[in-house]
Amino acid sequence: xxxxxxxxxxxxAGLAGERVAIAAAxxxxxxxxxxxxxxxxxxxxxxxGGMQAALGNCSMGEGDSPDVHFxxxxxxxxxxxxxxxxxxxxDNAPIAMRQMAHxxxxxxxxxxxxxHYYKGGERFEKEEKAEKAGLITARAFGGTxxxxxxxxxxxxxxxxxxxxxxxxxxxGVTVHDKVEVVSIIHDAGQCLGAVARCLRTxxxxxxxxxxxxxxxxxxxxxxxxxxxxxxxxxxxxAAVLDTGVVPLGNxxxxxxxxxxxxxxxxLVTEGCRGDGGTLLDVNGERFMHLYEPEKAELAxxxxxxxxxxxxxxxxxxxxxxxxxxxxxxIRHLGERHIRVKLREVDEICHNFLGIDPVxxxxxxxxxxxxxxxxxxxxxxxxxxGLEGLFAAGEAACWDMHGFNxxxxxxxxxxxxxxxxxxxxLVEYLRGREAVWNTAAVRDAVLRVEDRIERxxxxxxxxxxxxxxxxxxxxxxxxxVHIFRNADGLGRAVDSLREIHARAKRLxxxxxxxxANPELAMALKLPGMVRLALCVAHGALMRTESRGSHAxxxxxxxxxxxxxxxxxxxxPGESDELPTLTYEPATRVMExxxxxxxxxxxxxxxxxxxxxxx
Amino acid sequence: xxxxxxxxxxxxxxxxxxxxxxxxxxxxxxxSSMTLFIALTRIxxxxxxxxxxxxxxxxxxxxxxxxxxxxxxxxxxxxxxKELPDVVTLLPLPIFRLVGDLSVDTGTWFREMYSRxxxxxxxxxxxxxxxxxxxxDNALANEIYxxxxxxxxxxxxxxxxxxxxxxxxxxxxxxNRVARFMLDPRDQxxxxxxxxxIGDDEGIFGCMGLLGCEDVCPKGLPLQDQLGFxxxxxxxxxxxxxxxxxx
Ligand SMILES: Cc1cc2nc3c(=O)[nH]c(=O)nc-3n(C[C@H](O)[C@H](O)[C@H](O)COP(=O)(O)OP(=O)(O)OC[C@H]3O[C@@H](n4cnc5c(N)ncnc54)[C@H](O)[C@@H]3O)c2cc1C
Ligand code: SF4
Ligand code: SF4
Ligand code: FES
Numbered sequence: 125x126x127x128x129x130x131x132x133x134x135x136x137a138g139l140a141g142e143r144v145a146i147a148a149a150x151x152x153x154x155x156x157x158x159x160x161x162x163x164x165x166x167x168x169x170x171x172x173g174g175m176q177a178a179l180g181n182c183s184m185g186e187g188d189s190p191d192v193h194f195x196x197x198x199x200x201x202x203x204x205x206x207x208x209x210x211x212x213x214x215d216n217a218p219i220a221m222r223q224m225a226h227x228x229x230x231x232x233x234x235x236x237x238x239x240h241y242y243k244g245g246e247r248f249e250k251e252e253k254a255e256k257a258g259l260i261t262a263r264a265f266g267g268t269x270x271x272x273x274x275x276x277x278x279x280x281x282x283x284x285x286x287x288x289x290x291x292x293x294x295x296g297v298t299v300h301d302k303v304e305v306v307s308i309i310h311d312a313g314q315c316l317g318a319v320a321r322c323l324r325t326x327x328x329x330x331x332x333x334x335x336x337x338x339x340x341x342x343x344x345x346x347x348x349x350x351x352x353x354x355x356x357x358x359x360x361x362a363a364v365l366d367t368g369v370v371p372l373g374n375x376x377x378x379x380x381x382x383x384x385x386x387x388x389x390x391l392v393t394e395g396c397r398g399d400g401g402t403l404l405d406v407n408g409e410r411f412m413h414l415y416e417p418e419k420a421e422l423a424x425x426x427x428x429x430x431x432x433x434x435x436x437x438x439x440x441x442x443x444x445x446x447x448x449x450x451x452x453x454i455r456h457l458g459e460r461h462i463r464v465k466l467r468e469v470d471e472i473c474h475n476f477l478g479i480d481p482v483x484x485x486x487x488x489x490x491x492x493x494x495x496x497x498x499x500x501x502x503x504x505x506x507x508x509g510l511e512g513l514f515a516a517g518e519a520a521c522w523d524m525h526g527f528n529x530x531x532x533x534x535x536x537x538x539x540x541x542x543x544x545x546x547x548x549l550v551e552y553l554r555g556r557e558a559v560w561n562t563a564a565v566r567d568a569v570l571r572v573e574d575r576i577e578r579x580x581x582x583x584x585x586x587x588x589x590x591x592x593x594x595x596x597x598x599x600x601x602x603x604v605h606i607f608r609n610a611d612g613l614g615r616a617v618d619s620l621r622e623i624h625a626r627a628k629r630l631x632x633x634x635x636x637x638x639a640n641p642e643l644a645m646a647l648k649l650p651g652m653v654r655l656a657l658c659v660a661h662g663a664l665m666r667t668e669s670r671g672s673h674a675x676x677x678x679x680x681x682x683x684x685x686x687x688x689x690x691x692x693x694x695p696g697e698s699d700e701l702p703t704l705t706y707e708p709a710t711r712v713m714e715x716x717x718x719x720x721x722x723x724x725x726x727x728x729x730x731x732x733x734x735x736x737x
Numbered sequence: 738x739x740x741x742x743x744x745x746x747x748x749x750x751x752x753x754x755x756x757x758x759x760x761x762x763x764x765x766x767x768x769s770s771m772t773l774f775i776a777l778t779r780i781x782x783x784x785x786x787x788x789x790x791x792x793x794x795x796x797x798x799x800x801x802x803x804x805x806x807x808x809x810x811x812x813x814x815x816x817x818x819k820e821l822p823d824v825v826t827l828l829p830l831p832i833f834r835l836v837g838d839l840s841v842d843t844g845t846w847f848r849e850m851y852s853r854x855x856x857x858x859x860x861x862x863x864x865x866x867x868x869x870x871x872x873x874d875n876a877l878a879n880e881i882y883x884x885x886x887x888x889x890x891x892x893x894x895x896x897x898x899x900x901x902x903x904x905x906x907x908x909x910x911x912x913n914r915v916a917r918f919m920l921d922p923r924d925q926x927x928x929x930x931x932x933x934x935i936g937d938d939e940g941i942f943g944c945m946g947l948l949g950c951e952d953v954c955p956k957g958l959p960l961q962d963q964l965g966f967x968x969x970x971x972x973x974x975x976x977x978x979x980x981x982x983x984x
Contacts, residue, residue: 163844167794169888223866230921231878233875257872258872258873258874258875279882282798282886282888283882290857293848293852293856299848302844324836353793353794354795386770387768388772390795390796444769475815476815478770487770590786634786638750638837639750640786641781642786
């Protein structure tokens with residue numbers, strides 16, 4: 125077995141992982157990033173829209189500032205975020221964007237002159253100023269007061285990640301791709317590194333580090349239907365939860381997007397509805413206006429998703445080999461509009477569905493999109509519970525998104541958090557000597573070896589890996605989706621407990637030799653079910669509606685009792701449920717809770733009695 | 738309407754001493770809007786859980802799923818079964834090291850490429866966090882983006898006769914990468930510097946110009962134009978270096 129020793133181990137080579145590795149390398153430390161896939165295939169590459177930073181260069185962004193960005197972010201979070209973190213983020217985002225420009229991102233730039241743009245189907249005019257020519261420009265995104273989203277055509281994540289990886293290569297950051305972390309090595313409250321499996325050979329490896337960073341992205345794949353890459357399955361989150369001492373924050377905060385195409389759940393943009401597209405049911409009839417007479421299809425993401433699921437439950441879904449769905453109709457927008465203004469949608473329909481949206485309906489349904497929850501860190505990116513463990517990016521609950529993240533804020537988070545956490549991590553490394561307790565390391569490896577052996581020989585049982593995974597996904601899909609209520613959540617928690625027991629009795633059907641994919645899934649599946657339980661149990665306990673967490677039986681946002689963050693740990697191996705505790709959402713309250721101005725829910729104010737946290 | 742699709746798939750697990758290279762056959766009933774991503778996932782989950790293949794974004798964005806589909810390099814995730822005959826042969830991309838079955842190691846190949854071409858902006862300017870960003874013409878930014886759209890799927894390398902003969906050939910993806918930095922005013926490398934990287938048979942002079950690469954590039958990158966552009970620039974650079982006072 126190979127052992128690698130490094131100063132910083134980054135679990136993940138997406139934007140967040142590489143940005144931290146770069147900070148360490150710039151300070152003269154050794155940095156190693158691990159990734160399931162080549163770094164540039166990380167899911168950061170899939171973000172097309174863009175990233176927010178208050179540069180205020182374009183005309184529609186005039187008057188923007190980190191303060192305005194801060195207000196948007198805190199409102200967006202439904203006051204669930206850590207306001208100190210949101211402040212740090214907004215203040216530093218412009219610097220991070222300019223730095224990415226310096227390193228090579230071909231940001232779209234301001235072009236002086238008059239131009240048209242559309243809003244709600246109407247045409248407006250704007251004029252870009254000559255003195256701003258060539259500065260980084262921005263586009264509009266939902267939930268923001270100004271145009272603030274920096275972009276490179278339709279490939280923002282791609283260009284930013286390629287630039288980041290170039291910079292990492294230049295500084296000599298080591299990237300080991302096709303390597304998957306299976307467990308975290310820790311001893312006496314100190315994180316020592318990780319045990320990983322090489323996905324080329326199947327061999328186990330040990331990585332020892334003075335500091336370990338988890339930047340493994342989202343865990344959307346615990347849901348069956350998700351816009352996330354197939355590798356975003358929470359394997360690294362599970363490894364962290366299994367330490368028993370590190371909490372995951374706000375796991376119940378899961379974002380859904382209304383229009384994932386069926387069957388592959390690739391996203392088609394909200395722009396379809398923005399431009400006048402409609403949603404139809406099995407009878408070819410519109411339904412959104414029945415539920416939301418005023419806004420209909422143009423209500424906010426979570427609201428539209430909710431009514432879509434409701435309508436399917438009413439028996440109005442379209443049956444398909446991939447389950448029930450609804451239709452998105454953009455035919456009436458006309459061929460010219462579709463081919464030009466909705467080019468990306470047109471291409472997705474042709475490439476992945478083999479249909480022409482000018483003539484055909486698009487099969488869609490709401491799907492999991494983003495994980496607000498994750499490894500809970502303080503504002504420096506230090507994980508709670510273990511010295512030497514850090515987290516950043518979508519994997520972390522740093523927590524600037526609270527219960528709902530704004531479009532364009534997560535890509536920006538990876539880079540800004542990477543920069544700030546990177547600096548803190550360097551501070552941590554300075555003057556620190558590494559001491560490895562070899563017995564702890566050996567134990568960690570033996571445990572994984574033992575698990576592999578038992579899976580191969582079927583010692584614990586013969587449960588089928590994919591059947592158990594399907595059962596977990598069904599439980600979440602049915603009970604912990606957009607609609608939430610005590611009944612559904614209770615049922616989901618009960619069935620997930622049974623599924624958890626089954627996940628301890630997995631046996632492989634193949635021989636498990638080499639880079640065997642069934643073994644990879646079997647190793648992380650019990651941990652994935654534990655993540656699912658953190659989501660479901662946390663959602664059951666949170667008796668209010670906040671951001672994406674919408675309880676039908678508790679429709680009000682309850683600032684009196686729930687202006688707090690859920691922390692989930694899994695202290696005992698034989699536990700059947702996570703242990704939940706709570707902490708205040710924010711220590712510093714720069715902006716007291718108020719109305720978001722959208723989503724029109726009722727609020728139980730903070731001072732209506734005592735606070736339970 | 739439903740067809741049964743027969744997949745003939747290359748199998749070999751180099752880590753398994755009992756494994757020898759061979760083809761396996763799987764039959765899958767076709768469903769509407771089926772892609773190779775869906776079909777292969779079904780085969781793995783319902784028929785043979787040891788089957789190795791790579792998908793990541795499954796949306797034609799990340800480049801993980803390059804393979805030979807009926808002999809032609811392509812992205813499997815955006816290949817619809819509807820457009821394929823009843824029998825489909827799937828082979829791993831050639832040239833890259835085989836990991837197992839349909840999975841190959843593109844990561845190592847591309848990482849070597851970056852270090853050979855110095856795939857980053859070479860500059861001695863320091864970043865100033867307090868300063869306004871350096872301005873750039875939007876048209877130029879778009880031109881750079883056009884060349885940066887390569888997703889490193891490896892299809893152009895797998896479809897290139899020179900790359901098959903010379904393991905050290907940079908290939909269309911590598912040469913395109915150089916063109917991207919030549920275009921970028923932030924990169925201070927000179928023509929001579931670039932000539933040193935690509936001015937030989939492992940670089941632009943090894944390219945036979947038959948354009949297998951551009952035909953198979955799933956992103957439709959303008960590889961032909963770039964190869965022509967580099968050949969001219971490097972040809973001129975070579976001539977200049979013989980002239981008195983040439984640099
Ligand atoms: C379709 C889509 C579109 C989006 N568009 C936008 C947008 O326009 N704007 C925006 O702001 N946000 C967008 N987002 C969100 C944003 O892209 C992500 O939140 C962000 O890129 C996450 O970056 P990251 O660095 O945290 O993780 P990732 O880029 O996901 O990287 C995770 C890394 O961890 C590695 N890894 C995972 N598990 C393990 C393990 N067990 N062992 C070793 N390595 C592991 C992976 O290989 C990978 O390298 C979008 C998301 C999706 C799904
Ligand atoms: S044109 Fe050049 S790079 Fe492209 S396939 Fe032919 S030899 Fe290879
Ligand atoms: S140039 Fe095209 S074919 Fe070649 S690696 Fe890039 S995207 Fe793939
Ligand atoms: S899986 Fe990403 S391009 Fe096919």
